[in-house]
Amino acid sequence: MAPLKIGYWDIRGFAEPIRMLLKHLNIEFEETRYGFGNDSEESFPNRDEWLAEKFTLGFEFPNLPYLFDGDFKMTESVAILKRLARANGMIATTEPALSYSEMIEAMVIDIRNRLVYVIYAENSGTPEEFEQKLADLRERLETSLGQLEAFFQKHGSQWVAGDKLTYVDFLAYEYLDWYRVFVKSTPIFEKFAKVSDYMKRFEELPSLKEYIASDEHRSASCLSPFARIGHRWAKE
Known part of the structure; x- marks a missing residue:
């Protein structure tokens, strides 16, 4: 079976809970990370890389993050997270x-x-x-x-x-x-x-401890360079 494919900006952002859930479940996935242009150029930041593909991938509601799960495709971060949770027993099923x-x-x-x-x-x-x-x-x-x-x-x-x-x-x-x-x-x-x-x-979850402490997670920007703070491009 082909691995899951997700796409998002090259930041933690709204996709990081999805990444962590997949890593916790030890589910193989491929990821496309969209950049914001060259930070040495006047046009930075921009969304050109994503906009070039946004309406070509066949999504009903084109957006980031997105998920390809076999023949099924979808967008919206919480909806993706819930789909993966339901499929893997990571959702509460009883009241309260x-x-x-x-x-x-x-x-x-x-x-x-x-x-x-x-x-x-x-x-x-x-x-x-x-x-x-x-x-x-x-x-x-x-x-x-x-x-x-x-x-x-x-x-x-x-x-x-x-x-x-x-x-x-x-x-x-x-x-x-x-x-x-x-x-x-x-x-x-x-x-x-x-x-x-x-x-x-x-x-301290054994499935996530190494990842959370890693540069892949810790050095990544929480938010995009369009934000006033919270990204690696911020000027001190």
Whole structure:
């Protein structure tokens, strides 16, 4: 059987939970990574490489990331992740674990979107105004982490769906890690022992420990050069 094929930008971004899930499951896959042009040229960054193919691959809703699974093809990051999870027993199937996991899925995507909205905004203001927006993000993050801490404290679970690792944990780990990477929020995480233990537990999974510690993961940009921060092209 032909290996799965995925396509995405040459960053962690919305595809990293998919990559980590496939690595955790030891599923072979091929990947096309689209660049943003030559960073020494005036046209950088651009989407030309992807746009040249976007409408030629036969997708009903052309977008990145995409998945080729045999004769089936699809786009949209969470939909891809859920398809792979269903096929490999990585989804909660009983209540209340299913409802809890879907609730936390929505919460972590909200956390991600708040961050993306701020750092991709075309008009993010002066450096001082932008720093204030980051401070506001950290404040809202602290509230969300407090709620997640209380959830783990109440239920005594290892993962969001209890003792079963699911696709939601891959979303939660990645998007919470973005805040640790470039919003200077590590001290906030240190206030919440249960959440910190959760992040550490994920990093220590035998299937992912080496990858998470590798340059392939750690040195990759969370976001594209169109973002104000969070990418390897950012000027110090």
